Every structure is written in structure tokens, then in C-alpha cells.
Amino acid sequence: MRDVDGGFDALYREHAPAARATLIRLLGDFELAEDALHEAWIVAMQSWVDDGGALQLPANPRAWLISTARFKGIDRLRRRVRYREKLALVAAGEPSASEATPEQALVDATVFEDDRLRLIFTCCHPALSREAQVALTLREVCGLSTEEIARAFLLRAPTLAQRIVRAKRKIQSAKIPYAIPEAADIPMRLEAVLSVIYLVFNEGYAASSGDALIRRELCLEAIGLGRLVVDLLDEPDGEALGLVALMLLSESRRVARTDARGDLVLLEDQDRALWDRELMEEGRAYVARAFATGEVGSYALQAAIAAVHARAETFEATDWAEIVALYDLLYEASDSPVVALNRAVALAMRDGPAAGLELVEALLRDDALKNYHLAHAARADLYRRLGRREDARVAYRRALELTELEPERRFLSRRLQELDG
Amino acid sequence: MKYVCLVYGEEEAIRGVDDKVCAAYGQELQERGVYLGGQPLMSVETATTVRVRRGEVTVTDGPFAETKEQLAGFYLIEARDLNEAIRIASGIPPAQVGSIEIRPARELDVEG
Incomplete structure (x- = not known):
């Protein structure tokens, strides 16, 4: 019996979302569609098993589910007071003649x-x-x-x-x-x-x-939704593809980005053996598809940056020139000060901490980033790499003052201690 | 479905919109058969607010609320759905300098 239950769960996940979407159109009402789907599912659980208790599905389970739920929904409408108006609405929302009978249309x-x-x-x-x-x-x-x-x-x-x-x-x-x-x-x-x-x-x-x-x-769920949108759109869309790529590439680093205590691990300290290669490859394929559309925006560019990181065997082996070039494009597309900050950090990797520091200092004079803890953390890190310990300490402390996020506070405090040690 | 498009904006900015342009858009909506009515309003300085409390009428100078953006006019339109209403509203000339609030109109419930 357990297997049948498990089978039903899987069937529900497979068919209910699409059935719900079609029922909302056919019944013209979210609540009614949900109730009708629920009722139809109860019937399905009774009638989709044979005498021996094994699953026995109709030829097209989804169409069966929708058509059963549609009747349940109309039944419910009949029991309601002002059902005539509603019925008229439902009838108006009926598939047009070109779609033939609703049942036929449902199989399409x-x-x-x-x-x-x-x-x-x-x-x-x-x-x-x-x-x-x-x-x-x-x-x-x-x-x-x-x-x-x-x-x-x-x-x-x-x-x-x-x-x-x-x-x-x-x-x-x-x-x-x-x-x-x-x-x-x-x-x-x-x-x-x-x-x-x-x-x-x-x-x-x-x-x-x-x-x-x-x-x-x-x-x-978000990745699933993104894929769904990509698949459903008639024309390939660079940003939809880019977003899926970005999510896949981020997700591929999930395990590596926090340590056992739940603290953040910076990209440079991550154990790259923990990266999920399969997700990464898939993400890179989506980046390629996004760029093939010829129209890339900020999602596709962020994904492309993540893909360059994915490609690098070690942090040191990262192609920083390409990352800076992508940040240039991203800054053009987004005009965001946070992007400018990330660009400065990448540039520090390409041209050295002194060059990066110059940019970060300039950005910190800007109102938008003046009180942004990550800008101060970036400045602190560049000071640290330049061996200017006291300046680094001051900047880390300023960053600490500006954030209340516990994992980030722990990270900054650890950096401060390392400076002292 | 009927919608009311309320035109809000800073009066200075609204005054900068050419009446001829507004008239032309009203004409266009009429020709499309979606215009049911509408009216530009005089400046908020000319507003008078009336309230009746316990049978007593009080009249005060000015609009019911002092805000930077004021009601400058309205359109009553017929649209298939909110998407069409949004399309019509985005063509209203003062939308370029102010804001258009779209509100579905309702019928008075006189049955219950």
C-alpha cells in the first residue's frame, strides 16, 4: 500500500500544477479551481487502483483529472446562490470552437x-x-x-x-x-x-x-520555475536563460559556501571539490544559450561571471581579466554602485590591491556606499593585502558597526582576530 | 468593465501638459469607443470641502487632504480587463509628468 501512496504523491506533483492552471482558466476562479481539484483528487485516489490495490491509471491522467475537477467545479457553482452569473462567465471562458471540445483540447x-x-x-x-x-x-x-x-x-x-x-x-x-x-x-x-x-x-x-x-x-522551486518559464516562452529570452544559469551556478556552490558552523566561506577559501559539477555544467550551458540570443542583461552577465569562477581550478587560476570585462558590461547594464564595488574587487585581483584600493576609496566617498558594510570590508581586505594592518583594523571595525547579520559579523570578527594574531 | 482613471500630479507639472494633446487623446478614446466620460479640474486652490456631522454642515477651504500631488482630472473608461485599462491609462498625457490611479468602478448594491 505504501508504494501506491508514494505513487500518488508523485502523480500529484506531476499533474496537479498543470491541472490547477487549466482549471483556473476553465472555472474562472482560483478558490473554486483549488476546491474542485481537491475533490477530483479524492476521486482519483479511489478510482486509479485496481481490485488488487495496484495503480491503474487512465489513458491521460491529467485530462482525466481536469475533466473530473471541471464537473466538480460546475457542480459547486450550481449549489451557490448567484450561480447563473458565474456560469455565464465560465461559459464565456470556454475554449473557442477552433479548440474543438474541451476534452479534446485538454489532451493538447x-x-x-x-x-x-x-x-x-x-x-x-x-x-x-x-x-x-x-x-x-x-x-x-x-x-x-x-x-x-x-x-x-x-x-x-x-x-x-x-x-x-x-x-x-x-x-x-x-x-x-x-x-x-x-x-x-x-x-x-x-x-x-x-x-x-x-x-x-x-x-x-x-x-x-x-x-x-x-x-x-x-x-x-525557483530553479524549477525558471526552467518552466524558459521552456514555455515562444522566443528564447536571454535574461530568463541567464537567470536559470545564475541560479544553477549559485546552487552548485551551496555546500561549499558555508562551513560546519553555518558561517560563510568566501569564494577564495571554498573547497572546490565540493562544487556540484553537474549543476555547474548545466549552468554553463544555460549561459551559452543566453549569450546565443544576442541580448544579455544583468542576470546573464552575473551568470557569466559565475561561470568564469566555475571554470577555474583554483582561486588563483581565475581569469580575472575576463571577470573585470564582464563587470564592465554589468555596470553598464545595471549602473549599480554595488556592481561598481564588485568590479573594483575583481580589478584588484587583476591589477593588484593598490589599484583596487584606489577605486574602492573613490566609491566610499559616494553616498550610496558610504554606509555599506561590504564596501568597508572590501577596503579592509585590500589594506590587509597591502600589509597596512592598522588601516585594515579600522576598516573592519567600521564594517562590523554597519552590519547586524550574525554570520557576517562572525566573519568580520574572525578577520579582525587574524590581523591581531 | 468600467474603470476610473484618476489623474494626479503636481499642479505646476500638470499645467505644463498641452490641453490640445489631452483633447486629442480624449477624442481618440471616444473613437475607439472606450471613453465614457471625464473632466479636467481647476486648480486645488479653488477646492471646497463639505462635511456633514450630526446634521451639521461644515464647509472648509481647500481639498480634503493637503498633498503634494493633487487630483487634476479623471477619465471614466470601458475596458475589457485591467491590462487594457493600463494600456489606456498609460496613454493619458499627464501620465508623463504625474500618476494615473486606476480604480475599477462598482455599481451600488441596491438589492440586499
Whole structure:
């Protein structure tokens, strides 16, 4: 029996997300779709087993699930008070004649794909707050439970549930369409989708507190979402590809970037034997695909930088000239002072600490970075490498004053001690 | 679905938008059949606010809230969904200098 249960879990993960996306379109209502899917799944668990208790699937489980849930949903609508209006809406949302009967249309894979893309763009609609976009995407597209999402973001479940309810209400009342944006709007809308995915990834990747397992899960969900978007888009998109590459390359270093105590390990100190070569290769392949589109933005460039690191056998063997060149492009694309800081650090590796220090000092005179702890930490490190211990000490202390993140504080304190020792 | 597009901005900036350009856009929306109504407003200096509390009418000078960005006008439009409303709103000339707030209109609930 256990095997059958496990089989059902896997089947649910395989079919429920796509079924949910199509049901939302067919029923025109997130809640109704969820309830109907739930009911249909209960029926599936009873009818997808033979007399001997072994799995016995219908020819097209997904189509079966959707069509059963659709009937359950319409049934529910009938029991509601103002069902006539709703039914009219559902009928209006019916697949057009060209798609033949709904059942036939359901077997067509492109319909599922379009529905998943509709769902992603709806959940990441710019008329919703970023927090709501993230919560809705994880709930509706990835199928995570409200409790799981709340735990991952260190929020109370009711707070998160309310966020989702409010977002769904806005979708309904402001009439945010369940649609793939028009071609002209795709770049802007895709940017929001990619930001949501990257935010989910970073939440999982950040070395801050929280349940390690759930954080890992978030990273994998984000990578899965990124791949899904890449696969669903008609035209290859350099930034979508770049984001997947960036996430894969970051994920490949997960184990090496913290030590047994959970402290951050700098790139130069990481044990490269711990890097996941398979993920890295995949990430590099995505970088190549991103650059092949001829249009690269900040995700693809960041990924390209990560790929140069991935290629190096040792920290010393890193191709710093290429990294600086990529940072030049990234700075052009993003105009971010933090990128300028990273560029200065890379340049210090290429041309020596004195050259880097000059740039960092100039950046520190800028308001944007004046109170940024990593800028002071970078300055401290360059002083240290130049043998100017007292200057280094002062800069590390300033960096310490500016951060409250515990792992970073431990790291900076350790550096200070090493200077004294 | 009906939406109201509320035009907000600093009055100085809004004044810089040519009325002819606004009129042309209104005309275009009418021809597309999505324009249901609208009106530019006079300066906020001319605003009067009325409140009735316990049957007593109080009248004060000025808008209901003093903010840097003021309501400068509105459009009532008919749009298929929010995406179309956003497209229409982004064509409103003062959007270049101010902000357009899109609000779905509702019908009064007189049945319950």
C-alpha cells in the first residue's frame, strides 16, 4: 500500500500544477479551481487502483483529472446562490470552437503550457504587490502550502494566507486577466516574473536563519520555475536563460559556501571539490544559450561571471581579466554602485590591491556606499593585502558597526582576530 | 468593465501638459469607443470641502487632504480587463509628468 501512496504523491506533483492552471482558466476562479481539484483528487485516489490495490491509471491522467475537477467545479457553482452569473462567465471562458471540445483540447499539450504561462503572468502581475506576487506564485504555480510558504519566509501562516486572499480578491475585482501578455508587453511583464523567481531563490539561498531544508526547497522551486518559464516562452529570452544559469551556478556552490558552523566561506577559501559539477555544467550551458540570443542583461552577465569562477581550478587560476570585462558590461547594464564595488574587487585581483584600493576609496566617498558594510570590508581586505594592518583594523571595525547579520559579523570578527594574531 | 482613471500630479507639472494633446487623446478614446466620460479640474486652490456631522454642515477651504500631488482630472473608461485599462491609462498625457490611479468602478448594491 505504501508504494501506491508514494505513487500518488508523485502523480500529484506531476499533474496537479498543470491541472490547477487549466482549471483556473476553465472555472474562472482560483478558490473554486483549488476546491474542485481537491475533490477530483479524492476521486482519483479511489478510482486509479485496481481490485488488487495496484495503480491503474487512465489513458491521460491529467485530462482525466481536469475533466473530473471541471464537473466538480460546475457542480459547486450550481449549489451557490448567484450561480447563473458565474456560469455565464465560465461559459464565456470556454475554449473557442477552433479548440474543438474541451476534452479534446485538454489532451493538447500546448493548452496546458499556455495555461501555466497564463497563471505565472497573472500571479506576477505588476498590479499586485511584490510580496503578493511571491506568495501567489509559490502557492498557485508551485503548489506549496500556505504553511510551507509562511515557514520559508518566517511569517505567520495567517498573515501569509491573508496576503494571498487579498491578492486573489484584487485579481477578481480589478479584473486582472488570466492571459499571456501581448507581445509588446512581454519584456516588461517578464521582468516582473524573473524578479519574483530570483527573490524566491535568494530567500532560499541567503545564509540567514531558518529551516535549512525549506530554504533548499525554495531554491529548487525557483530553479524549477525558471526552467518552466524558459521552456514555455515562444522566443528564447536571454535574461530568463541567464537567470536559470545564475541560479544553477549559485546552487552548485551551496555546500561549499558555508562551513560546519553555518558561517560563510568566501569564494577564495571554498573547497572546490565540493562544487556540484553537474549543476555547474548545466549552468554553463544555460549561459551559452543566453549569450546565443544576442541580448544579455544583468542576470546573464552575473551568470557569466559565475561561470568564469566555475571554470577555474583554483582561486588563483581565475581569469580575472575576463571577470573585470564582464563587470564592465554589468555596470553598464545595471549602473549599480554595488556592481561598481564588485568590479573594483575583481580589478584588484587583476591589477593588484593598490589599484583596487584606489577605486574602492573613490566609491566610499559616494553616498550610496558610504554606509555599506561590504564596501568597508572590501577596503579592509585590500589594506590587509597591502600589509597596512592598522588601516585594515579600522576598516573592519567600521564594517562590523554597519552590519547586524550574525554570520557576517562572525566573519568580520574572525578577520579582525587574524590581523591581531 | 468600467474603470476610473484618476489623474494626479503636481499642479505646476500638470499645467505644463498641452490641453490640445489631452483633447486629442480624449477624442481618440471616444473613437475607439472606450471613453465614457471625464473632466479636467481647476486648480486645488479653488477646492471646497463639505462635511456633514450630526446634521451639521461644515464647509472648509481647500481639498480634503493637503498633498503634494493633487487630483487634476479623471477619465471614466470601458475596458475589457485591467491590462487594457493600463494600456489606456498609460496613454493619458499627464501620465508623463504625474500618476494615473486606476480604480475599477462598482455599481451600488441596491438589492440586499
